[in-house]
Amino acid sequence: MPANANKASADRELVITRIYDAPARLLFQAWSQPEHLMKWFGPVGWPLTLCEVDFRKGGRWRFAMTGSSGQQNTPFGGEYLEIVPDRKIVFDNAFEDDPAKKMIMTITFEERDGRTTLTWHTLFMSPAMKDEYVGMGIEAGANSGLDQLEDVVARLKAAA
Numbered sequence: 001m002p003a004n005a006n007k008a009s010a011d012r013e014l015v016i017t018r019i020y021d022a023p024a025r026l027l028f029q030a031w032s033q034p035e036h037l038m039k040w041f042g043p044v045g046w047p048l049t050l051c052e053v054d055f056r057k058g059g060r061w062r063f064a065m066t067g068s069s070g071q072q073n074t075p076f077g078g079e080y081l082e083i084v085p086d087r088k089i090v091f092d093n094a095f096e097d098d099p100a101k102k103m104i105m106t107i108t109f110e111e112r113d114g115r116t117t118l119t120w121h122t123l124f125m126s127p128a129m130k131d132e133y134v135g136m137g138i139e140a141g142a143n144s145g146l147d148q149l150e151d152v153v154a155r156l157k158a159a160a
Helices: 003-010 024-032 034-040 127-136 138-159
Strands: 013-020 048-053 060-065 076-084 088-095 103-112 115-123
Touching (some): 013 127, 024 034, 024 088, 034 048, 034 138, 115 138
Antiparallel strands (some): 048 060, 060 076, 076 088, 088 103, 103 115
């Protein structure tokens, strides 16, 4: 592989890593069930007000968030491409009003001694698309959601 091939891929990637004090199965549950997704997915102040999930390989998902204006934003969603229980979820994602701008998201869960490292890897179609989405706040929004995920997983752990 040419030396610049990895750089080209890195120019299109965004990776966020978090460690949670919970088993992978609880994180996987929080990523796969609408009743949990609605409590954490998205930035604070922008809750999911549309959450349709057909959680299986080839199944489709569709979300929309509503901000303080009370107006629901453009829905976004895609297809589940790969699901490995408690280990990995891969899906594509695009806004409904711009389906050509699709990204691939890979969520992995690596458990060790009851703690789980969650890695959220996004692969954009181009460096320009990555720059556009980073400029719109995708990284801050994802991190805000992952902060809320910590609370959801803590509740799931307490109930287990």
